[in-house]
Amino acid sequence: MADNRGRAVTIDPRTRIFFLLIGNLFIVFAPTQAVEAGFVLFFLLAAVVLGAAPQALKTAAAYLLLIVLQAFSAGWTRMWWGMMLFTFSQFMTMVLPYALLAVILVSTTKVSEFMEALYRLRVSKKLVIPFAVMIRYAPAVLQEFAMIRDAMRMRGISPSLFGFVRRPLETVECFYVPMLMSAARVADELSAAAVARGIESKARRTCLVPMRFGIADFAFLALLVAVLVVEIVINITAPI
Amino acid sequence: MLRYDDVSCTYGEADRPSVQNVDLSIGEGRCVLLCGRSGCGKTSLLRICNGLIPNFYGGRITGNVLYRDKSLLGMPVSDIVGIAGTVFQDPKTQFFTTDATSEVAFGVENLAVEEEKLRGVVDGAFRAMNIEALKERSVFTLSGGEKQQVAIASIYAMNPAIYLLDEPSSNLDHDAIGKLAHIIGRLKSEGKTVVLAEHRLYYLRDVVDDICYLDGGRVVRRWTTGEFLAMRAGERRSLGLRTMNLAEESPRVQRTASGAECLRLEGVAVFYGKRPVLEGIDLRAEKGECVGIVGKNGVGKSLFVRALTGLHGDCRGTFTVNGRAAGRRERLKRAYLVMQDVGYQLFADSVEEECRFGLGGVSDKAVAEVLRRLNLHGERKKHPNTLSAGQKQRLAVAVGDVSGKDILVFDEPTSGQDYESMLLVSGLIGEQCGKGKLIFVVTHDYEFICETCTRIVHFGEGGIKDDFTLDGKASGRRKPREIFMEEERLPGMFADEPDGND
Numbered sequence: 001m002a003d004n005r006g007r008a009v010t011i012d013p014r015t016r017i018f019f020l021l022i023g024n025l026f027i028v029f030a031p032t033q034a035v036e037a038g039f040v041l042f043f044l045l046a047a048v049v050l051g052a053a054p055q056a057l058k059t060a061a062a063y064l065l066l067i068v069l070q071a072f073s074a075g076w077t078r079m080w081w082g083m084m085l086f087t088f089s090q091f092m093t094m095v096l097p098y099a100l101l102a103v104i105l106v107s108t109t110k111v112s113e114f115m116e117a118l119y120r121l122r123v124s125k126k127l128v129i130p131f132a133v134m135i136r137y138a139p140a141v142l143q144e145f146a147m148i149r150d151a152m153r154m155r156g157i158s159p160s161l162f163g164f165v166r167r168p169l170e171t172v173e174c175f176y177v178p179m180l181m182s183a184a185r186v187a188d189e190l191s192a193a194a195v196a197r198g199i200e201s202k203a204r205r206t207c208l209v210p211m212r213f214g215i216a217d218f219a220f221l222a223l224l225v226a227v228l229v230v231e232i233v234i235n236i237t238a239p240i
Numbered sequence: 241m242l243r244y245d246d247v248s249c250t251y252g253e254a255d256r257p258s259v260q261n262v263d264l265s266i267g268e269g270r271c272v273l274l275c276g277r278s279g280c281g282k283t284s285l286l287r288i289c290n291g292l293i294p295n296f297y298g299g300r301i302t303g304n305v306l307y308r309d310k311s312l313l314g315m316p317v318s319d320i321v322g323i324a325g326t327v328f329q330d331p332k333t334q335f336f337t338t339d340a341t342s343e344v345a346f347g348v349e350n351l352a353v354e355e356e357k358l359r360g361v362v363d364g365a366f367r368a369m370n371i372e373a374l375k376e377r378s379v380f381t382l383s384g385g386e387k388q389q390v391a392i393a394s395i396y397a398m399n400p401a402i403y404l405l406d407e408p409s410s411n412l413d414h415d416a417i418g419k420l421a422h423i424i425g426r427l428k429s430e431g432k433t434v435v436l437a438e439h440r441l442y443y444l445r446d447v448v449d450d451i452c453y454l455d456g457g458r459v460v461r462r463w464t465t466g467e468f469l470a471m472r473a474g475e476r477r478s479l480g481l482r483t484m485n486l487a488e489e490s491p492r493v494q495r496t497a498s499g500a501e502c503l504r505l506e507g508v509a510v511f512y513g514k515r516p517v518l519e520g521i522d523l524r525a526e527k528g529e530c531v532g533i534v535g536k537n538g539v540g541k542s543l544f545v546r547a548l549t550g551l552h553g554d555c556r557g558t559f560t561v562n563g564r565a566a567g568r569r570e571r572l573k574r575a576y577l578v579m580q581d582v583g584y585q586l587f588a589d590s591v592e593e594e595c596r597f598g599l600g601g602v603s604d605k606a607v608a609e610v611l612r613r614l615n616l617h618g619e620r621k622k623h624p625n626t627l628s629a630g631q632k633q634r635l636a637v638a639v640g641d642v643s644g645k646d647i648l649v650f651d652e653p654t655s656g657q658d659y660e661s662m663l664l665v666s667g668l669i670g671e672q673c674g675k676g677k678l679i680f681v682v683t684h685d686y687e688f689i690c691e692t693c694t695r696i697v698h699f700g701e702g703g704i705k706d707d708f709t710l711d712g713k714a715s716g717r718r719k720p721r722e723i724f725m726e727e728e729r730l731p732g733m734f735a736d737e738p739d740g741n742d
Contacts, residue, residue: 111337112349136336139380144584150551151585154576155598155639170598178584181625185583186333193334195296196326197394201318203352208345208362210355 011050013109013117015217019046022224023101029231031238033093037067040097047104055107059100066093111135116207129199133190140186141179148178242266242289242402242433247303248457249288258284260457261303268401271424271434271447276454277480278658282437284457286404289435290326291317307402322351324402325395329410329656331387340374340382340390341366347398365397369423383537385416392423403427405436409443410656413537413684414724417443439658440685441484445469453479480659482687486724489690490717491710498528501563502646502678508557510540510547517543520703521557525695527646530669530679532689534723535699541682544699545649548680549575562646575647576640580655582632585639586624591616594624594635595642602642610642614668630661637668641675648672649680654688666692686724698723 023043030036040063047056070089076082109117111132118128152158152174157167244264250257259281266272274282287293289305295317305312307323325347328334337343345362353361366372371389374382382390388408395403405424409417421443427434428447438444451468453461461479463471473488483489501524508521517540525531533541546552548559550571559566561574579585588594595607611617614634619627624635633653640648650669654662662685669679669692683689689696689710696719698706706723710716 110339110342112342112346132336136338139338140332143380147579147581147584150546150577151579151587152598153551153572154549154585155587155643156573156600157598174587174598177587177589181583182581189328189330189333190336192292192296193326193328194336195317196290196292196321196328197336197347197398198318198321198350199336200316201321201350201352203350205349206352206355206358207349208342208355208358 010214010216011220012211012213012217013113014121014211014213015220016050016105016109017114017117017121018221019224020101020105022228024098025228026231027097029228029235031235033067036097040100043097043100043104047100050104050108052104052107055103056100059096059103063093063096063100066096106135106138109135110209112207113209113211115205116209116211119204120211129194133187133194136190137183137186141183144179144182145175148175151178241268241306241308242435243306244285244288245304245306247285247288247301247305249284249293249299249301251284251293252298256457258299258457259288262457262459264452264459266433266435266450268433269428269431270449271428271436271444273441273444273448273451274435274437274454275439275441275451275481276658277660278439280454281457282454283406285454286326286406286435286437288313289320289402290324290404291315291320292326318350321347321398321400323400324404325398325400326404326406327388327391327395327408329407331384331391331411334391335379335387338379340371340377340379343379343390344394344397347394351398361397365393368396368426369393383416384411385413385419385537388412388416388420389423396427400432402433402435405434405438407438407656408436409438409440414686415536417684421447439482439656441482442486442686445484453481477659482659482662486686486721489687491690491693491720498526498676500527500676501525502527502529502561504558504560506558506560508547508555508559510543510552510555512540512543512554516702518699518703523697523704523707525678527676527678528673530673530681530692530694532693532696533680533682533699534684534689534696534720535705539699540702541699542651545577545651545680545682548647549577549649551577574645575649576643576645577649577651578633578636578640578653580652582629582636583625585636586632589623590620591622591624591627591635592620595638597639599639599643606642610638613671614638614641629657630664633665634668637672641672641677645677647678647680649682651682652684653681654683654685662688663691686720689720696720696723 023039026039027036030039040060044056044060047053066089069085070093073082073085073089077086114135115128115132118131157170157174243266244262247259247262248257249259262285274285276282284293287297288301289312291312293299294301301313312320312323335343336346341362344365345358348358348361366375369389369392371386371393374386374390379387388411408420412420417440424434424444424447436444436448445465448465451463451465452459465484469484473483476483503523503525505521505523508518509516510518533545535541543552547555548571550568553568559571561570564570566574586594588597591611592607595610596602608617611620614637616631616634616638619631624632627635637648653665657665666688669681673679681693693710695709696707697704706719708716708719710720
């Protein structure tokens with residue numbers, strides 16, 4: 001996933017982790033949806049600078065689509081389907097900005113960089129290793145999904161939204177049973193492989209990718225903090 | 241010198257030890273093969289050496305394991321990794337990072353090698369394994385063989401004295417297996433000790449020095465490679481072992497086709513994205529045939545069977561099943577794919593339910609009948625996930641059978657299986673052929689092809705390269721050998737024709 005080619009500016013992974021955290025606060029404190037949308041635009045810009053444009057664009061496009069859907073369905077909330085659409089799109093527009101931040105971090109950060117960054121932030125090994133396994137496991141899940149979808153189609157169970165509406169329980173069951181089984185196996189083998197390559201070593205691990213906190217990092221962090229402070233001040237002083 | 245000194249080991253709950261009183265001395269620079277049926281204890285022996293038993297999997301060990309007179313037992317795994325490195329069976333699940341360079345660096349980083357030296361060590365490993373082209377590549381774009389090479393490079397970078405390989409060939413094609421043999425040779429030439437647990441033996445012919453046969457956790461037989469090769473085929477098979485000399489094998493299935501056409505493809509082209517992967521495919525197959533689909537990885541075998549079963553829609557041309565034009569939906573109904581990892585296609589919470597799941601209108605009688613025939617009736621109340629790998633495979637076939645599919649496709653059904661399990665799969669497929677089903681098997685397993693297939697369709701160069709029947713005629717015997725010869729590019733693998741084996 002993490003690909004250094006095409007990255008316009010090199011920013012320390014620690015900065016990227018802070019970006020994820022502060023970005024979350026931006027959304028939490030956003031007073032209106034318009035402000036929130038503005039932040040999403042800002043995240044998108046940051047994604048382009050960090051070299052995660054394609055992945056971030058997809059998430060942002062979904063966000064835009066959902067806002068349109070929300071605006072449209074707002075007029076039809078008296079119909080059952082309008083209410084469903086409205087609730088769905090509202091929920092999703094609330095979640096997507098956070099997802100966008102996660103997508104940016106995961107797609108620009110290598111597992112080893114991420115581990116190194118957390119170690120430098122003095123996070124305990126007990127936390128870092130499970131986090132690293134999680135990041136590693138996420139893309140594998142997508143591949144497994146595709147296999148299970150094939151298997152369902154051969155059984156005549158349609159793995160689509162329509163199929164889900166028609167036979168919700170069967171569809172859900174189809175995914176979670178094989179996923180759970182394979183997740184247990186994959187996690188076990190993955191951990192064994194990591195242990196057999198010394199992940200538990202007492203020595204402080206080193207990292208191939210050099211890590212330096214530069215001017216760009218300070219500038220970016222300063223910008224993030226400034227925006228957050230302004231946002232909070234406006235929030236406090238604004239009449240409700 | 242690596243020495244197992246009267247080692248026994250029992251896993252947590254087990255009432256029977258998985259390794260019993262093993263004495264084994266392995267000199268430096270030697271390559272030792274541990275073989276035997278699944279569950280004979282060969283993997284446990286490796287895990288005792290690398291410390292995963294007891295540190296990761298639990299278990300009680302008695303006796304001692306010594307490297308240069310230093311005991312490895314009681315050492316933390318993170319200290320053993322510098323002495324003994326492990327390559328696992330499934331290249332998919334031994335990757336911890338998402339690009340090849342980070343992966344090779346991962347182990348050395350854990351060893352806390354200074355950052356200034358890291359780059360040199362990592363580059364050196366890529367060079368030694370001759371895989372510099374894979375640097376920086378995303379793990380998800382690597383083939384199984386390439387993943388395995390990166391995994392070995394990652395161990396190589398840590399520079400252990402001992403390499404432990406646990407069934408390293410199970411997920412590889414013939415080309416990749418050839419390269420693996422080459423890499424093992426290289427490690428030996430550097431004075432490394434290599435200990436392998438393996439079912440597939442033919443590729444080790446030129447690199448292995450000693451062979452230990454395990455049964456019930458004990459080392460019961462030992463051979464040098466010469467002695468092993470001199471052993472009669474009958475004796476080898478009775479021990480449940482695969483061949484070390486592929487020339488001993490030749491196609492033996494003589495099934496007469498029914499003459500009733502089941503499937504016809506005319507001018508079929510299969511696309512992936514916008515790119516045509518396969519073009520101009522014409523194929524006619526009859527009921528009762530077992531067609532082996534062979535060819536190098538990446539030539540489109542999987543795509544072909546996915547198109548055939550209706551899972552992949554992006555194709556042109558006409559498909560005819562049982563005399564009727566069959567679009568994608570129809571093919572999904574008529575054909576069934578038994579996946580390599582059957583776990584993904586078992587959904588229900590009992591074997592019996594599995595045969596009905598999603599199908600609708602399957603009678604209890606039909607379910608009972610098919611389960612009895614496939615020897616699963618005794619397990620009908622069990623949860624599918626508690627079955628053995630072979631039973632799961634049979635259950636998937638039962639589902640295909642009970643849902644009245646005419647075409648069954650198997651994707652690498654014998655990877656990682658011992659000789660006897662391979663025979664069972666072969667028997668299972670034979671039965672289905674006898675019932676008049678048309679079978680396709682995607683496989684790299686020459687021994688299995690000899691045992692099972694009636695015909696070979698060889699994919700390559702964007703289409704079908706060759707298509708022939710495995711009959712008694714000379715061409716039916718010669719051609720499959722040529723394919724596997726050409727794919728391996730390892731002269732000597734089919735060294736000499738043996739004179740009289742069954």
